[in-house]
Amino acid sequence: MSIAMNSDHDHNATFDLFGAAVARRFASIDESRPLFTVDAGDLYSLYLATFREGEERQHYTCSCCRQFIQRFGNLAVIEGDGSITSVMWGQDENLPEIFRSASAALARAVGRGPVSGVFVSNEQRWGTPVTGGVYSFDGPKEWHHFAVTPQPSRLHRDRLPTPHQVMAQKKQDFGTLSHGLADFSRETVAAAVNLLEAEAMYRGEKVIGPARFLLDLHDKIATYNGERRRNLIWRAVATAPVGFATPRSSMVGTLLEDLAEGMSVEVVQRRFADKMHPLQYQRPQAAPTAGNIVQAESIVAKLGLAPALRRRFARLEEIKAIWKPQPARDEPAAGGVFGHLKAGQNAPSDPNKASVTSITWVKFEATVLPKAKSIKVLVKGLMNFAGVVTAVDPDAPPILQWDREGERNPVSWYVWNGGSSPISWRLPDQAWIEATGIMLKPSMWSGEDRASHQGKGAVIILDGAKETRTNAGLALFPECLRSELHSIRATIEAFSKRGQLEGADEGSANGLMVGDRGLDAVVNVVTDLGSASYKIDRWD
Template sequence: MNNDKTAFSTNAEYDNSNDQYPQFSEAIKHHFSTFDNLPLFTTDAEGLFEAFLESLPHKARQHYTCSCCRHFVNRFGGLVSISEDGEISSVLWDEDNTPKFFVKSVKAMKEIVLKSKVTGVFVSSEKTLGQPHSGGWDHMAVTLPTEKVYYSRLKTAGQEMAEKKEDFRILNAGLVEYPLDAVDQALILLESESLYRSNKILGVAKFLQELHIKRQNTRNSRVQDNITWLAVATAPAGFCHIKSSMIGTLLDDIVAGLSFDSISRRFAEKMNPSNYMRSQVAPSQGNIQQAEKIVEKLGIANSLRRRYATFQEITQFIWKNNESSKEKSDVKVEGVFSNITPKESKPNKVELPNTIMTWEKFQRTVLLTAESIEVRVDNPNRLMALVTASDQQAPNILLWNNPFSWYYHGGIDGEIKRRVESAGGRYEGNEIRCSLIWEGYTDLDLHCVTPSSEHIYYGDKMSSCNGWLDIDMNGGSHRDYSPVENIRWSNGHASKGKYVFYVHNYCERGSGRTPFKAELEVNGQIYTYHGVAGNTGFKETLFTFDYVKGQHPDISSTNYSSDNAWNVQLNSFVKVKGITNSPNLWNEEKVTHSGHHIFFLLDGCKDLSEGKGRGFFNETLKSELREIRKTLEAYTANTPIEDVENASACGVGYSKDSEWDLTLKITSNNSTRIIKIDRWD
């Protein structure tokens, strides 16, 4: 600071040498720095600079009327911090460390600020607030810590502040619509893990409950608003939009008094990976153009390109097979009898009894001493692949601090299983099964003509040849937006001969075009069919085949794909190369709301479907990409993952949210045992 010029104006008649202005300026900066780690808020405080001048000695007022300091005080003088109990503190004015000459002014401004109302979250893209030096004079100014300086290629600081105001309005509306007792019930359901993928919204439910409790502990409406403003400033992206999120769907059902079964089914439909945060319609041309602009601003065009990961790139392992320890030594033995191969000593392997345990216990008691692990691959929906960025130098688009993501082969097939079982049908344990799913209230019907020429459909659901339509949806007054139909023959009950499955649009209740998917399972082999149903009366053959007991059929269709796209033999044991967590858990700052998964990476396992898996899912992307998720959904659905020929980080995956039913063959200390893992913990 220039000690010769520490005044506001050029009033030569006033001697300010005893005012201690430099100490006053430093006191402001020091007090402001004590709030470096806390969010700041704007208020409706007015008349601050006038109060400052009026509290100074009359003869000194003219000396302190510079426009730079007037601008600083009026623009930033009302900034406050909010405590956990909703009380506000001035971040600039503190009389305790202020030189005596300015104490009265500081008290006057502080009094105005503490009586004011919070109006928003303060955001600035400028590091320095105020103008420290101008025209050779020093002025009031403070500096924001680097982490508080707002930077975005998409929005200005003003736009971000406007969005925070909208978040406050939406969150307040949610607090009114969903009382604490409803939130408490939601939290009980979520923490019981009785709802599918409940961990995804457990955080926002706890956030809402804590906010309700804090607000109820005070009856002062202004303090309650302050508590809400603090929540808005500190909440993760999307937490404030209660009504339009999955927590809103759950709370709506609780408030409406629905049964647990209905709540559970509706929640599972929304939370399934095939639906959650995924657009159900194609993006408009305007959406695509907006997405192009955002991608260009963020410089992430190359970030969207994804390729299969290799085993060597994985750095985080829970267990890794050390092949080198099992290889024979390359050291040559020299001597007269070096050409003689000695008899190998092979201790007898001990077969230990089968054991059932949780993953947590297995990891704690067995995994550390395991020399070799094999997994029995018996469910194709468990097959998974790790994916990474094609361009390792491109900006990361994921929520966590590494470029790796994953997809399960199950995807929409897993959705078929979920819908069949949720509706009371039988998905597993069948000799022949055909399932049909679609979206919307249109009434599509699944039909089958059996080898005995019987017709199984909604009008005749059970045949004499043991076939049964055990789920029929959207007929009559029944309406379900995520319907399924299911025709099946239990094991040992299917007749040999010709089967014809087809779909019929009995009643169109949409736009006249209804995409659908059919899944045929015969003796454990799964085939899928994708189609689009036209208006009422539309018919299309799905699968035609001649069935021979115990054999896989020769399907007469041009629009189906077999489920053997992965080069692993189902119902066989495959060697494990390594075990790892899902990438969202690799870093110190874990993104736990994206799920807890354990991946068993298998030797030689690979997805051979020409890279048709998902390079990313919208729910795993950074929040600034939310507004273009329709376009991103279309992009990842239509853009193959690269380098499928080099994929070596594929295997089977298991989640904390579901039953495992995993069979492992463990070898250690010349003993082999079969262990079945039934669940996470």
Template sequence: MDNDNTVFSNNVKYDNSNDQYPQFSEVIKHHFSTFDNLPLFTTDAEGLFEVFLESLPHEARQHYTCSCCRHFVNRFGGLVSISEDGEVTSVMWDDHNTPDFFVEAVKMMKQIVLKSRVTGVFISSDRVLGQPHSGGWDHMSVTLPTQKVYRSGVKTARQVMAEKREDFRILIAGLMEYSLNAIDQAVTLLESESLYRSDKVLGVAKFLQELHIKRQNTRNSRAQDNITWLAVATAPDGFCHVKSSMIGTLLDDIINGLSFDYISRRFAEKMNPSNYMRAQVAPSQGNIQQAEKIVEKMGIANSLKRRYAIFEEIPHFLWKSNKSEQKSSKTNGVFSNIIPKDKDAKSNKVSLPNTTMTWDKFQRIVLPTAESIEVMVDNPNRLMAIVTASDQHAPSILQWDNPFSWYYHGGIDGEIKRRVESAGGRYEGNEIRCSLIWEGYTDLDLHCVTPRGEHIYYGDKMSSCNGWLDIDMNGGSHRDYSPVENIRWSNGHASKGEYVFYVHNYCERGSGKTPFKVELEVNGQIYSYHGVAGNTGFKETIFTFDYVKGQHPDIPSTNYSSDNAWNVQPNSFVKVKGITNSPNLWNEEKVTHSGQHIFFLLDGCRDLSEGKGRGFFNETLKSELREIRKTLEAYTANTPIEDAENASACGVGYSKDSEWDLTLKIISNNSTRIIKIDRWD
């Protein structure tokens, strides 16, 4: 390995000019480069350098005893690649192209490597493995391709390798616990799209199914382990943690023989955006300190700040109104006071019959020729806003390659029953029930003044007229991120007369604006109200009605957001400025596991509550941030989205995972038609 051609051993001069060491070094580099696009693995191969020396002619060994080459061979000589059927290949030693002088040594080392056991996924933050040159000597070394070099300020390469070893252990345990038959049933259920947001779990279910089949196709336990190691190296983040993830819950329910209705209901509750991957308790001081370190190392302090997007920033549209781009044509000429004929005013518009179709059909058949589109805003849960990074130059924190994300106003809704029952309250079997939900650690309180003038609230939870506040949250030192309060009268126990329900903000622990929902049920009839609580001391009367036994009270329809939540008129058609899909689908590499949504951006629509707590959702963030999700949840719950007054990319949204029930008014080719879209496809 010396650049000189001679070396003395026991006073015997050795000439290494015929060894062809430079060619041997190049063969190692070339052979290693053929695995550039494949993951590498460590093995328990030992004693490689000693075998290398012993396989060389005795007189030449002293020439190849340098510590640099010893370190390279012993540390990296055992690296392997794994094929789809579990066979290992040495990534360093190629006896077919090695110069004759080194062939025997390479064969012996290769034989040891191929008989060894895989011990982990190889990850390195160094691009060059080995030391190519030192003190005029040339040594064995190889170079990793750029995409394989680990770059992260959060964890070291050794820490990630340790995590991969733990992933292997957990994945093996999951494969042992859940049979292929159970996984097949899970895949069938998920592919049927009968489970809410099933696309988020289908990927890991198919991953487990394919891995089970591959392992069963070989009876060699060593090959089975190798196949599993390959799966660990290539699996998306979180796929290996079977038992503790949503797929584990689904598989447990299948194995326990639960009914489809129960499985479906339980799956929907856990996959609800208000609950999925969201911390339900405040972060510990240790988690906050860890978050500070990670944010500093990743340089993403500014990345966490979010603002509302404006319509002109949206880079991708499926449809865009021409009117949104029109400039004013008003002049100061002689006839400027004369109002011209409106080109869009059609005196003989033809009204076509109402039609029901899927979004897929609407997009293909109707959308290309639509001149004007209006949406019936009749469900506050569909209201949404697109947000983006306040600092456009800050590093991305999202899983996709653009800074945009979104939230639904209805993200806190649709789960009142789950929260009431989870907290030990009674949701069903009541004559009168009133429930309040919100997000965050603010202490909102639900109050009721009864027909007898009694006051039911946190200070007096039971009344003589059988009313009872059975759930009270976020008072005192109690903290719950998904709180609920519940006042109820069991069947047959409610008094006749006037009831007054109101919401009071006892202690504000956020930005001063807290969206909430109140649901009133009287004799099985449900009424709901969406509002926004102001700062500490805020009070708002929600329901006032006279109750007659066995009858439904005369309550105005309040199934929509209150006027101070979103500035759109409920139960009315609103003009569409543009139609786009969700930002995770804008780029060439689409992140479909984050959902598939269609957004109708509406003229003049914006969230007046400033979207508290919805700057980002943990499930959309990069995997490096998973371990500090409790702190991030608390951060986004208490940090308003900026530039609310300039928001212009807001509207209503619909997903592939749910029923649509969307009514549109379409003007096209001198005709107006009402179209109802019932589902995605």
């Protein structure tokens, strides 16, 4: 609604109060809460109908305010009980009397209407606050209108997908998730979660998140029906990580289908393990089509990802270490017969003769690492060696799921299916190798929850471990890439297979991966009290 600066009309003098109230109400909504569009009917006509016919209604007829009400007037948040609250309008006795009816009527209409979608925008201002600046006999005139400024965290900043594409995908996800809830009963989903939490499923960490999400939603909507039930599903869709709202088209869906059909646990486990094999899971099984290659060129160009496709081996100083060896202290030689001895120092023991204690990684990290002065690992036979790689260009845009513009982490890893030998990493077989550091998986550097589906793991970095093979490709695996690249994963993988990692000679962050099943190697740790050998048999 407009107001002329130099008008004496009482109606004009009060509109700014209404506009300011709308802006305050919107600003009071927690910015972490997603916004939804509501099918509330013709809100602008409802707004005008609250004014008296004639001059008053004509005065508040405004194209800018009409556009605001039509585009943003139906925005709402969904409460925990499934009810809807308008983010622009409400019952407000502090408003000028002429606008109280309009605000209340619009709030009621939004609160009653069905949710029609998730709202996403990259516009820094919603609405046009001021127009005019026209000079008249009374001086310059300008008109004020409804407008709000969204918090920066509300803005969609990705080049792809666009806000329109995100909203369209969320609408599709709502239908898919609704069908998934109907197709898979709570009992079936609970059975899947129990198997996954018991670590009875191979690589189950990849799907435990979506399974828990589905179970939690089943419990949340159990006591609701009708629109409130629908609204709670919309609420879940808005905040669901990529892939969580599409159970039918994901690996958790195949697990649920097998359980729903009454297959035995043994059969379910075997079928799941086959599908989750590292060479199968999310890996394209055919060469990319010409159309997919064209699409990939377009997406990579729009996202500016070409520099990110060059990868090299990482150096020790580039990783986030949770442990490094303590440097030996240089002490002046003392005279006398016993000068070669140091007070409080035990004689080093032979790691080959030490008894081996089984220990979990969690306990090893908490109780052994803080006291460890040096660590060495006995390498022999096929082992779970890991190559640690990063971007050639440190300023290249993020391409990995755990990399963020505000918190860069372009480091990733790869292991060889079936393991690899020490000789393949320029290390002698049947030898003790010094550890130069220990790091968690790069996907865990910002906390275990950011990319929990990547599983838990740590790399014991070994002195001199360098990749000798040149057929590892670029180690750009679909399950590690940004979700925007999912549709072109066939092209990305083909590119990765034909590429070659750079800087093999300079790479100094390679080592042995400790996973859910521990590490099949003996680890010798030296502390101030002497040395002890451990076998890390599982994560926790």
